[in-house]
Amino acid sequence: xxxxxxxxxxxxxxxxxxxxxxxxxxxxxxxxxxxxxxxxxxxxxxxxxxxxxxxxxxxxxxxxxxxxxxxxxxxxxxxxxxxxxxxxxxxxxxxxxxxxxxxxxxxxxxxxxxxxxxxxxxxxxxxxxxxxxxxxxxxxxxxxxxxxxxxxxxxxxxxxxxxxxxxxxxxxxxxxxxxxxxxxxxxxxxxxxxxxxx
Amino acid sequence: xxxxxxxxxxxxxxxxxxxxxxxxxxxxxxxxxxxxxxxxxxxxxxxxxxxxxxxxxxxxxxxxxxxxxxxxxxxxxxxxxxxxxxxxxxxxxxxxxxxxxxxxxxxxxxxxxxxxxxxxxxxxxxxxxxxxxxxxxxxxxxxxxxxxxxxxxxxxxxxxxxxxxxxxxxxxxxxxxxxxxxxxxxxxxxxxxxxxxx
Numbered sequence: 001x002x003x004x005x006x007x008x009x010x011x012x013x014x015x016x017x018x019x020x021x022x023x024x025x026x027x028x029x030x031x032x033x034x035x036x037x038x039x040x041x042x043x044x045x046x047x048x049x050x051x052x053x054x055x056x057x058x059x060x061x062x063x064x065x066x067x068x069x070x071x072x073x074x075x076x077x078x079x080x081x082x083x084x085x086x087x088x089x090x091x092x093x094x095x096x097x098x099x100x101x102x103x104x105x106x107x108x109x110x111x112x113x114x115x116x117x118x119x120x121x122x123x124x125x126x127x128x129x130x131x132x133x134x135x136x137x138x139x140x141x142x143x144x145x146x147x148x149x150x151x152x153x154x155x156x157x158x159x160x161x162x163x164x165x166x167x168x169x170x171x172x173x174x175x176x177x178x179x180x181x182x183x184x185x186x187x188x189x190x191x192x193x194x195x196x197x198x
Numbered sequence: 199x200x201x202x203x204x205x206x207x208x209x210x211x212x213x214x215x216x217x218x219x220x221x222x223x224x225x226x227x228x229x230x231x232x233x234x235x236x237x238x239x240x241x242x243x244x245x246x247x248x249x250x251x252x253x254x255x256x257x258x259x260x261x262x263x264x265x266x267x268x269x270x271x272x273x274x275x276x277x278x279x280x281x282x283x284x285x286x287x288x289x290x291x292x293x294x295x296x297x298x299x300x301x302x303x304x305x306x307x308x309x310x311x312x313x314x315x316x317x318x319x320x321x322x323x324x325x326x327x328x329x330x331x332x333x334x335x336x337x338x339x340x341x342x343x344x345x346x347x348x349x350x351x352x353x354x355x356x357x358x359x360x361x362x363x364x365x366x367x368x369x370x371x372x373x374x375x376x377x378x379x380x381x382x383x384x385x386x387x388x389x390x391x392x393x394x395x396x
Contacts, residue, residue: 006216020333021224030220052351106308107308108306109365110304110305111322119349133373147220147253149386153383153386154386156379156383156389157383157386159362159366159384160358160362160363161358161359161362161368162362163361163362163365163366164357164358164359164360164361164362164363165358165362167207167307167362167365168357168361169256181354182350185351185354186356187389188347188351188352188355188391189355189387189390192386192387192390192391193386193390196394196395197394197395
């Protein structure tokens with residue numbers, strides 16, 4: 001029973017993701033997800049409060065390896081500039097793999113903007129990355145590999161770069177291959193954070 | 199006659215801007231702009247091809263002093279890191295003055311995303327800033343105030359930061375006062391671009 005329930009949940013998530021990618025977040029309704037997934041509305045609402053809740057779980061799933069990578073980077077022995085470059089290379093992977101997801105994310109943001117509750121929920125992973133990055137930067141300052149910067153500020157700066165590149169990637173499909181350049185830009189930024197020889 | 203035509207154009211622009219701010223870009227139609235401005239549709243279409251064209255002119259107007267500031271910064275004798283900090287302080291002003299415009303810009307982007315023609319038009323000022331910044335960075339590398347970076351890449355990095363902060367500013371209204379922090383983040387970035395002592 002437990003297992004079947006988990007299967008239903010998984011089916012809803014996979015079907016919704018497929019529909020979001022095919023036709024967009026706004027254009028996809030709960031009724032349509034239920035029909036395509038072959039589940040009742042009752043089953044849907046047993047597992048999820050709303051379409052937005054489904055979307056947030058999909059994003060969490062897709063981003064979960066970033067959480068793991070960040071934890072790993074905090075724990076291991078790499079110097080922080082190298083750790084940051086490693087995270088940037090993961091960022092590049094997200095861009096290359098997730099172009100379609102980015103587009104949905106953008107749509108979701110536009111909707112969430114008018115709804116404080118869902119914006120708050122959408123902002124949670126964001127906030128977590130910000131705090132993670134601040135821990136990593138702090139470690140870098142303490143170990144002496146980074147110059148004396150405010151970890152909170154630098155963390156928000158990095159998030160701003162990532163957000164900006166994401167937006168450009170979504171918008172400017174015919175422009176530069178943004179995914180390819182994430183690493184390059186992060187390298188400039190990180191190089192500028194390295195401790196200078198006294 | 200020439201003067202009256204210019205007045206009509208100005209009235210349309212001011213009225214449209216007011217309506218966009220009050221009720222959003224999407225919710226405002228050409229008919230409504232005409233009615234509120236007290237002009238005929240004929241007069242409207244004599245001056246503007248579409249609602250999008252009106253919006254683009256409003257944005258150009260609002261941003262025109264950035265163009266002037268950039269040209270000035272290229273011409274004057276300031277060292278480039280100081281020039282960039284000056285531009286960042288202008289950026290801060292935009293955030294503080296233009297919160298409502300940013301919100302409309304976001305709506306416009308979301309629409310333009312589905313329409314290659316208007317996205318291209320919307321991207322034009324963007325492209326111009328990018329080229330301007332690249333010229334400034336190049337000057338900094340040549341005068342020896344900045345380290346040896348690729349001007350194009352750094353220029354795109356700065357634009358990504360600005361875009362990311364803008365998006366965060368639009369989205370996270372209850373969060374940090376983003377306008378206040380633009381300068382702080384740019385300072386970290388610019389400090390990292392300074393030439394290091396050999």
